[in-house]
Amino acid sequence: MSARRQAWKRSLLLAVWTAAACESEMIEPRFAPVTEIGNSIAYGLWSPSGTDTCSKALHDSYSVVGPDGLRYPTWHPAVDPTGCTFGHEHGRDPHGSRLYAEVGDIPFGYANQHLVESGFGNPRNEDHFGHKVEWENGMLMRAGNTGTATLEIRCDVLTKLHQGTHSPDAFTNNLHEVAYHIRCTDGTAFSATLLTPIGTPGELVANCDRERHVTVGPATPPNSPDGGGKRAVPDQSCVFSNINRTDGGEPRFDSALHESWEVSASLRAADGHWLAAFNPYYQVMDPSRYHAPGADRSMLRPIDLCYTDAARGKDRCAGLPATPITWDDERSPFKGVRRFVDVNGNFVGNADGPNVWYTDPLGGNGQTTPFPGSLRQWIAKRNNDGLGLHGGVMGNDRDYNARGVRAPN
């Protein structure tokens, strides 16, 4: 009897151990809880101003301790459950993502925080407003050049990009923090956080003519590397051609202001071979500024166009008060709340593993053990060569306008 009990105990223990092993494999991407050691640079940046009604303390309560033990700001609603407003939004509530249980709250500024420590030489810190979350569960992906005709692969995608469209930052600065988590039914999966160079530092690409590179000025940091992709940003000539139309047509603000940040990001091992790569396009239809050479800070405000003869009361300017409103007025239709993400390609080249890699904040120098300034990345042990896995669009059927939201957002 005792022996039988022992056998049962052993079986039960084995079952629990097996389940635990499976569970640990499943949740391995999640950062292990760490002791809090202080605040990050990104924490506490925001304070209420203008029409904002929430307190700084309440805002700072929306935070998470990152894998480095530092406290970071994270997603919060535009309107707090108490009813006060923060005046800005961070996109879609990540709690609805199936990946949230695995990756948790996204620390805003985690890659920025470790850039100097990694030996890069210069800091790159981004403001609080620009962190924008987007996600979709069960996205039907396309494979190769057959769409969904041959393979039926679904992915959960949760991403965050720092995409500020209220200031001239992106005119010159190409380093932006991206967090990208994807889990697919074919086994493609990775979680990446890095500062990714988008296009060439010091210049932008005109949104209405992707061949036209506009040199704006020195980038911050000055040693920002070239990146793949581009930042297609509205510039004055594109905007004017869509507002003051030569054919006498109505102004087209969406065409004039459409902004597309086309990311080409990768995680690479120390020997240079890539482990994971992705190239989502983050798009904004209603930025609150556009590039204007010679203007103060090289930018103008679209809202001011609504009070010109060409656009008064038309298109996005319809319904505005007759007396001009300012760029940061809640009633402005240009506050960066209409966004979507083209998921595009997702590539994994990590069949030989391991799952956990440590890279520098730019995604390079990947090693299997942590080093100063390194970020923890998670990549499935898989190669998805030949699959050509690329996705559709997230967020084009919603905007993130809410009570109190205004530029800067």
Added chain:
Amino acid sequence: MPFERRSRRTLLAAVHRASALGLFLCAAASSAGAQGQSRLWYELTVGGSGARLTCDYCAPARDVGAAAALAVGAYAGDRVRVGVELSRWTYRDQDVRERIKGVGVVAHLVPDPKRGLYLLGGAGWTAYRAGEFAYDAPRITVGLGWDIPAFGNWVVGNVVALDAASFGSLRNGGTTVVRDVGLSAVRASVQLRRR
């Protein structure tokens, strides 16, 4: 592309093997016919076919696409005819053209020569192509048909056949994308045969 050449060579080799086997069977049947009444037959079938691609994350279902097959062979007695069959299937979805090509040997077994019913069996090779994806695998065929004398030496009728392929991989160029892929197709056709 080296892969395309390799793929074509594989298919060509399969065609050669099937043809050789078919010729052997025809020759055997004709030889038997020299002592009896066997002779050559040829047949065209056209109809529709629904195909299923099955793997861990294949898109399985397709609507019915056009299917056609051409077969030629010889009689191996009153109750058996054997031959070589080439088959094609195509379907267009989401601007993607999918194609299945098949080559193999077939045998028709007629349980009762006084009736039109016959059983169909065969083995061969299947090639699936869609965009840059390719799949090649051995297949078996089972089915049944019904002959109705039409005019002279011609018969018309219906045939329903199931082609089932397995043990293949879906590839993109030289890269295996998915292993253990199966492909099945149910063909419902009308036939015209010269007996």
